[in-house]
Amino acid sequence: MRLPKLTGSVLSGLHCFLIAAEQMSFTRAAEILCLTQSAVSHKIKNLEDSLEVKLFIRQPRKLVLTEEGKRLQVVVAQNFGDIAHEIRDLKTLELSGDFNVAVPPTFAQSWLLPRLKRFIDKYPALRFHLRTRNELVDFQTESFDCAIYFGNGKYPGLYSEKLMGESMLPVCSHEYALAHELYENPEKLISCLLLHDAAPWARAGRNDEWQYWAQRYDVTLPEAGCTFDRADLSLQAAEQGIGVAMGRNSFIVEKLESGCLVTPFAMPVQSPLNYYIVCRREMAMSPRIKAFIDWLTVETEDMKDA
Incomplete structure (x- = not known):
């Protein structure tokens, strides 16, 4: 392929190609591009x-990228993403403008929101936009400035910095613990209803947290259980006396202090x-x-080895 001149027509065509390749439809691309x-x-x-070079194979009611088209899509997506982010960075060299952050739902509700006013008060010119999700962000195509992940820190091609560790242990209501004779009797869990966070981290199984804890203490778990798509819902269910949830320390401190939840046996495990x-x-x-990293570092100073 000979190197073409990057005229306005070619650049416009590359943008159009990228949208069409993402949608795999000229019709949907036309709607997006008006x-x-x-x-x-x-x-x-x-x-x-x-x-x-041919970029698409046009089939009845279907588009297929050629091998050349697949290669070009990767390069164009990456470079258009670089350009978009650089333009945004040039326009926001000062601490002002839109600031888009993706955060896991329960972390946002239980940990970040109670502290967020301090950040907003410190940087009033920033327009903070919080979006919650368990899935990882595609920084090439999505306009997030940063994200908070609960994971292993290995995110190829991205910058990651540890904020804090986490520990976890079973929690339930006091009434449930009494009814099931759970205090100091972890073996009694076999007759309990377990409450699962179905998505504790990206690509996790619904009972991964419970299984990790049980293996640490050699506890047999029941097969039956309820699943929730957010950890805070499983904790609320535990407060209502429905069953026993796996509680992360950063989410349950206040609930334990208030007595809404109890830990029937002191058997924490480091996540x-x-x-x-x-x-x-x-x-x-x-x-x-x-500025956000520096602020988070201060806020998590006492919890890095939780």
């Missing part, structure tokens, strides 16, 4: 002519995963992200 379907098809044809702040490598030293 163009007609024929205009999208024309742009792609002109791009193929300029590059002298194999930790909390990390994650972002694109080239964004790690941007003023906004650095």
Whole structure:
């Protein structure tokens, strides 16, 4: 393939190609780009002519990327993402503007929100936008500045910094513990209903937390259980006397102090995963992200080895 000149037409065609490749549909790409379907098809044809290579195999009611198209999609997505993030960084060299952060739902509700006012008060010119999700962020295509993950810290191509560790142990209501004779009797769990966070971390199984704890203490667990898509829901279910939940220390401190939950046996286990702040490598030293990391470092100072 001979190197084409990056004219406005080629750049426009590359953007159109990227959207069409992501959607695998000229019609859906046209809707996103506010163009007609024929205009999208024309742009792609002109791009193929300029590059002298076929990018799509057009089948009835279906588009298929050629091998060349697959290679170009990867390169264009990466470089368009780099350009978009660099433009955003140039426009927000000061601590102002939109700041988009992705955080696991229960971490956001139980840990971050009670502290967030201190960050917002410290940087009033930043417009903080919080989105909750258990899935990992695609920093190439999504406009998040950074994210907080509960994981192993290994995120290829990204910058990650440990915020704090985590420990976990079973919790339930006092009434449930009495009814099931749980105090100092972990073997009684076999007759209890276990409450599972179905997505404790990305790509986790529904009972991974419980199994990890049980293996540490050689405790037999019942097969029956209820699952929830958020840890705070499993904890609320435990408060209601429905069963026994696996509680992370950072989520249950206040509930234990208030008596809403109890730990029927003092058998904590250090979690194999930790909390990390994650972002694109080239964004790690941007003023906004650095300010957020510095603030989080102070807030988690007493919990790094929880």
